[in-house]
Amino acid sequence: MTASNAAGPAGADGAGEPPVPGRRVAGDAASADGMGERAVPGPSGGPVTSDSEEAVVTKAPLVEAPADTVVGEVVLRLTDVVKTFPGVRALDGVQLEVRAGEVHCLLGQNGAGKSTLIKVLSGVHRPDSGEVQWRGEPADFANPQAAMRAGIATIYQELDLVEDLSVAENAFLGHEPRRLGFVRRGHMARRTREILGRLGHPEIPPGRMVRALPAAGKQVVSMARALSHEARLIIMDEPSAVLAHDEVGNLFRIIRELTAQGIAVIYISHRMEEIREIGDRVTVLKDGRTTAANLPARETPTRDLVARMTGRTIEYVFPDRPADDPAGAELLQVEGLTRHGEFADVSLSVRAGEIVGIAGLVGSGRSELLETIYGARRPQAGTVRMAGRALRPGSVGAAVKAGMGMAPEERKSQALLLGEPIYRNVTLATFGRYARLGFTDAGRERAEADRIGDSLELRPRDVRRPVRTLSGGNQQKVVVGRWLLGDTRLLLLDEPTRGVDVGARAELYQVIRSLAAQGVGVLLVSSEVPEVLGLADRVLVMREGRVVREAPAGELDENTVLDLVMAGSLMEGAPA
Ligand SMILES: Nc1ncnc2c1ncn2[C@@H]1O[C@H](COP(=O)(O)OP(=O)(O)OP(=O)(O)O)[C@@H](O)[C@H]1O
Ligand SMILES: [Mg+2]
Numbered sequence: 276m277t278a279s280n281a282a283g284p285a286g287a288d289g290a291g292e293p294p295v296p297g298r299r300v301a302g303d304a305a306s307a308d309g310m311g312e313r314a315v316p317g318p319s320g321g322p323v324t325s326d327s328e329e330a331v332v333t334k335a336p337l338v339e340a341p342a343d344t345v346v347g348e349v350v351l352r353l354t355d356v357v358k359t360f361p362g363v364r365a366l367d368g369v370q371l372e373v374r375a376g377e378v379h380c381l382l383g384q385n386g387a388g389k390s391t392l393i394k395v396l397s398g399v400h401r402p403d404s405g406e407v408q409w410r411g412e413p414a415d416f417a418n419p420q421a422a423m424r425a426g427i428a429t430i431y432q433e434l435d436l437v438e439d440l441s442v443a444e445n446a447f448l449g450h451e452p453r454r455l456g457f458v459r460r461g462h463m464a465r466r467t468r469e470i471l472g473r474l475g476h477p478e479i480p481p482g483r484m485v486r487a488l489p490a491a492g493k494q495v496v497s498m499a500r501a502l503s504h505e506a507r508l509i510i511m512d513e514p515s516a517v518l519a520h521d522e523v524g525n526l527f528r529i530i531r532e533l534t535a536q537g538i539a540v541i542y543i544s545h546r547m548e549e550i551r552e553i554g555d556r557v558t559v560l561k562d563g564r565t566t567a568a569n570l571p572a573r574e575t576p577t578r579d580l581v582a583r584m585t586g587r588t589i590e591y592v593f594p595d596r597p598a599d600d601p602a603g604a605e606l607l608q609v610e611g612l613t614r615h616g617e618f619a620d621v622s623l624s625v626r627a628g629e630i631v632g633i634a635g636l637v638g639s640g641r642s643e644l645l646e647t648i649y650g651a652r653r654p655q656a657g658t659v660r661m662a663g664r665a666l667r668p669g670s671v672g673a674a675v676k677a678g679m680g681m682a683p684e685e686r687k688s689q690a691l692l693l694g695e696p697i698y699r700n701v702t703l704a705t706f707g708r709y710a711r712l713g714f715t716d717a718g719r720e721r722a723e724a725d726r727i728g729d730s731l732e733l734r735p736r737d738v739r740r741p742v743r744t745l746s747g748g749n750q751q752k753v754v755v756g757r758w759l760l761g762d763t764r765l766l767l768l769d770e771p772t773r774g775v776d777v778g779a780r781a782e783l784y785q786v787i788r789s790l791a792a793q794g795v796g797v798l799l800v801s802s803e804v805p806e807v808l809g810l811a812d813r814v815l816v817m818r819e820g821r822v823v824r825e826a827p828a829g830e831l832d833e834n835t836v837l838d839l840v841m842a843g844s845l846m847e848g849a850p851a
Contacts, residue, residue, distance in 0.1 A: 341426070341505060341507060344375055344376075344507065344536070344537035344538075345375060345537070346374075346375050346376035346537045347374055347375060347376060347377075348374060348375045349372055349373070349374050349375075350373055350374065350375050350409070350410055350507060350508060350539050351371065351372070351373040351396070351407075351408065351409055351410075351508060351539070352371070352372050352373075352406075352407075352408040353369055353370060353371040353372075353392075353396075353405065353406070353407055353408075354370060354405055354406045354408070355368045355369070355370070355404070355405040355406070356368070356369040356370075356371075356392070356395060356402045356404075356405035356406070356407065357369075357402060357403045357404045357405050358388075358391055358392075358395055358400055358402050358403055358563075359403055360744065362735070362737075363735060363744075364563055365388050365391040365563055366388045366391055366392060366395070366402070366405075366563045367388075367562065367563035367564050368405070368563070368564050368565070369388070369392055369405070369560065369563065369564065369565050370558075370565040370568055371392070371558055371565065371568065372558075372568065372569060373508065373539050373541060374539060375507070375537045375538070375539050376534050376535075376536075376537045376538070376539065377534065377539055377540070377555040377556060378530060378534055378540045378542050378553050378554050378555050378556075378572075379539065379540070379541050379542070379554070379555065379556050379557075379558065380541075380542050380543070380544070380550045380553075380554040380556070380557045380558070380572055381393075381541060381542070381543045381557075381558055381559075381560060382543075382550065382557055382558070382559045382560070382580060382583075382584055383559060383560035383561060383584055383776075384561065384584050384585060384734075384748075384776040384777075384778055384779070385734065385746050385747070385748030385749050385752075385774075385775060385776045385779055386734040386735070386745075386746040386748070386749055387560040387561055387562065387563065387584070387746075387776075388560050388562075388563040389512070389543050389560055389746075390431075390432050390512055390543075390746060390747065391563075392560070393429060393431075393510045393512055393541065393543070395407065396416075396422065396427060396429070396508075396510060396541075397416070397419055397422045397423075397427055397429040397510060398416030398417065398418050398419045398420070398421050398422035398423075398427075399419055401415065401416075401417070409425060409427070410507075419449075420449060420450075423449075423450070423504055423506075426504070426505060426506050426507035426508060427506065427507070427508045427510065428500075428501035428502070428504050428506040428508070428509050428510070429501065429509075429510040429512070430494075430497045430498060430500075430501050430509070430510065430511045430512060430514055431497070431512055432512035432513045432516075432543075432747045432774070433747065434493050434494065434497050434517075435497075436485045436493055436496060436497060436500075437485065438484070438485050438486040439484060439485075439486060440484070440485060441481065441482050441483060441484055441485070442467060442471075442479060442480065442481045442482070442483050442484075442485060442488070442496050442499075443460075443463045443464045443466075443467040443481035443482065444463075445485050445496050445500060446463075446466075446467045446470065446481075446496060446499045446500045446503050447463050447466070447467070447500075447503055448500065450503070450504065451463060452466070463481075464481040464482065466503065467481040467499060467503075468481050470499045470502050470503060471495065471499055473502075474495055474498055474499060474502070474525075474529060475525045475528070475529075476492070476495045479492055479495060479496070489638070490517040490684070491517055491518055491522055491638075493517070494514060494517050494518060494522075498514070498526075498529070506538060507537075507538060507539065508538070508539045508540070508541065509533060509538060509539070509540050509541075510540075510541040511530075511540065511541065511542050511543065512543045513543050513544055513545070513747065513774055514526060514542075514544075515544055515546065515549060516544075516773050516774050517773075521636065521841070523549070527552065527553050530542070530553055531553075542554060545748070545774065545775065545776050545777065546803075547577050547580070547777070550572055551572060551573055553572075554572030554573070555571075555572055556569045556570065556571065556572055557569075557570045557571075557572050557575065557580065558570075559580065559583040559584055560584075561583065561584055561585070561586065566583045566584075567583045581777060581778075584776070584777070584778075585777075585778050592781060592784075593784050593788075593809035593810055594784055594785050594788040594789075594810075596812060597792065603626055603627035603628050603794060604626060604627055604662070605624050605625075605626050605627075605662075605663075606624075606625055606626055606627045606661065606662060606764060606765055606796040607623075607624060607625040607648070607659070607660070607661060607765050607796060607798065608624045608658075608659075608660040608663075609621060609622055609623045609624070609648060609657065609658070609659050609660075610622045610657055610658050610660075611656055611657035611658070612644065612647060612648070612654050612656070612657030612658070612659065613654055613655050613656040613657050614643060614647055614652060614654050614655055615655055616820075617640045617643040617644075617647075617820055618640035618643060618644050618647075618817070618820035618821065619820050619821055620656075620657070620821065621644055621657070621817075621820075621821070621822055622657075622822075623798075623815055623822065623825075625765060625796040625797070625798050626796060627764070627794045627795070627796050628791050628792065628793075628794050628795070628796065629791065629796055629797070629812050629813065630787065630788070630791050630796075630797040630799060630810060630811045630812050630813075631796075631797065631798050631799065631811055631812065631813045631814075631815065632799045632800075632801065632806075632807035632808070632810060632811030632813070632814045632815070632828065633645075633798070633799065633800045633801075633807070633814075633815045633816075633817055634801070634804055634807045634808075634814060634815070634816050634817070634836050634839075634840060635800075635816060635817035635818060635840055636802070636818070636840055636841075639817045639818055639819060639820065639840070640817060640819070640820035640821075641769075641800045641817055642683075642684050642769050642800060644817070645681065645767045645769050645798065645800055646681075646683075647659075648674070648679075648767060648798070649671060649674050649679055649681045649767055650666065650667075650668070650669055650670045650671040650672070650673055650674040650679075651669075651671055651681075652669065653668050653669030654668055654669075659674075661674075661677035661678060661679065661764070661765065662677075662764075664677070677764075678762065678763060678764030678765055679763070679764070679765045679766075679767060680757075680758040680763035680765070680766050680767065681758075681766075681767040681768075681769070682754050682755045682757070682758060682766075682767070682768050682769060682771055683754075683769050684769040684770050684773075684800075690754045691742050691750060691753065691754065692742065693741065693742050693743040694741055694742075694743060695741065695742060696738065696739045696740060696741055696742070697724060697728070697733070697737075697738040697739070697740055697741075697742055697745070697753055698717075698720050698721045698723075698724035698725075698738040698739065699720065700742050700753050700757065701720075701723070701724040701727055701728075701738070701753055701756050701757050701760065702720045702723060702724060702757070702760065703757055721738055721739070723760055724738040724756075725738055727756040727757075727759055727760060728756070730756075730759070730782065730786055731752040731755070731756050731779065731782055731783065731786065732752075732778070732779050732782050733745075733749055733752055733753070733756070734746075734749055747774045748774045748775045748776055748779065751771075751772075751773060751774050751775050752775065752779065752783070755768065755771050755783065755786075759786060759790065763795060764794075764795060764796065765795070765796045765797075765798065766787075766790065766795055766796070766797045766798070767798050768787070768797065768798070768799045768800065769800045770800060770801055770802065771783065771787070771799065771801070772801070772803070772806060784809075784810055787799075787810065788810070799811060804833050804836045804837060804840075805833060807828070807836070808828050808831060808832070808833065808836065809828075811828045812827065812828060813825070813826070813827055813828060814826060814827075814828050814831055814836070816836055816839045816840060817840075818839065818840060823839055824839050
């Protein structure tokens with residue numbers, strides 16, 4: 276197809292807005308700069324050529340839209356799009372209209388079809404029926420490269436970076452700048468550095484292996500990849516899920532620059548306040564259908580949006596705290612725990628039946644602290660005790676034996692066997708209980724998993740499906756659900772509601788509270804301050820690896836916590 280030549284109906288919907296003055300995007304791989312640089316055979320040949328250039332100082336716009344961009348013009352129109360998987364009608368007649376220069380938000384419960392929809396747009400899936408119109412012409416992208424060439428760039432929910440390639444190689448994967456068949460590594464590194472600089476992250480080295488980056492850094496690389504093409508539409512599937520509070524601000528700045536250039540953005544998030552802040556229009560999906568299109572993002576009441584997503588009205592509520600202090604004996608005692616460069620001298624305790632929440636920015640050492648308590652990292656100083664008994668440092672086995680369970684932050688790499696059925700993933704932690712004489716009792720495993728699936732509104736409900744086929748939010752429910760089965764006495768939860776929709780969140784909160792009511796101690800890390808304040812009994816605020824405040828949740832409010840969390844410069848670095 277010839278999408279890149281297909282001039283849209285110029286000005287048709289432009290309402291008199293002037294077209295954006297266009298120049299070619301700086302990233303054009305065919306541009307003739309970089310003269311005389313050394314070419315190295317690719318794709319995985321020699322090291323990246325060293326660049327002597329200083330970090331790029333950028334005043335230029337992040338990207339420049341193609342010359343014929345008309346702000347306000349409809350660039351994308353979907354009509355009755357259907358996509359089925361075996362046994363699942365993921366898209367069941369979707370309508371969508373996106374205009375140049377807008378931020379169009381997609382809202383819907385876990386499993387509603389949002390990610391499937393964008394995979395249709397980005398050439399990963401082909402629709403069974405219905406029409407995709409791109410810039411006024413029917414489009415059928417045979418593969419992701421075709422969609423990219425047509426100007427559609429996608430940042431996926433589950434980041435699809437190649438861990439063992441460098442930052443630059445990932446950014447230009449599939450369209451490496453070449454000359455005479457050789458990848459121009461120097462040019463690629465320079466371009467990558469420039470894009471990273473514009474994204475506000477000049478500190479990420481283009482030659483660094485992606486594996487070595489933290490989650491937020493990977494997100495930035497994913498974004499750099501999207502911007503390494505001349506794009507007219509950038510799709511972001513829950514980009515904020517791995518970002519800290521301040522990083523979200525940076526993301527929004529980038530989005531505003533993009534839309535000011537006339538680039539359209541499709542933005543998916545379960546966080547209502549983000550949609551209010553960055554969105555122009557909202558389309559709501561429910562069970563693979565469009566239930567509302569083009570609602571104004573700022574004015575539409577949350578109640579209405581949620582009702583269209585769920586078919587009912589759900590208040591974003593937290594379960595009541597028990598009337599009288601429920602907490603029993605001290606279960607977890609942490610004293611003076613230290614890991615250089617991550618956190619220092621942390622002391623805390625969790626009693627049986629108590630929910631303790633830790634607030635703080637990503638990078639404040641919270642996840643590392645949790646992992647150290649769990650024995651996945653070895654502390655340089657300090658002790659961890661369960662019910663008075665000191666645990667062997669750096670031993671997950673000892674922690675599990677003492678009754679600890681942990682739901683980690685990065686579900687895909689740390690927690691799930693993607694190819695295995697849901698029930699196997701749920702029962703993983705307590706596997707021994709289902710094995711008899713070396714044979715596993717799959718029937719019983721499934722029955723137990725069914726029970727968990729019910730209480731967490733897992734969708735689809737068939738626990739024999741491979742986890743890989745679940746939507747992102749439903750995968751998260753499996754990670755947390757696993758610990759609802761065992762004889763866990765202390766549950767460590769790292770961002771348990773990441774990617775979970777508003778309805779299922781309420782269920783998850785309920786489940787966590789009822790575990791506490793049964794005497795389980797919970798230590799919870801969340802970047803969402805309202806969640807920590809709403810769910811926890813007691814709150815610790817961490818900043819730069821230290822606990823800076825501890826108080827009953829009722830004595831803190833969101834602003835106080837945010838002030839504590841943000842105080843001081845992040846650039847001061849990690850604790851000594
Ligand atoms: N490759 C696949 N094979 C089988 N079923 C799939 C596949 N991909 C998605 N599905 C199913 O399609 C439905 C829609 O999933 P999708 O990932 O689009 O949801 P979503 O709206 O993005 O949800 P979330 O908010 O949890 O990310 C779900 O029922 C999911 O299990
Ligand atoms: Mg999704």
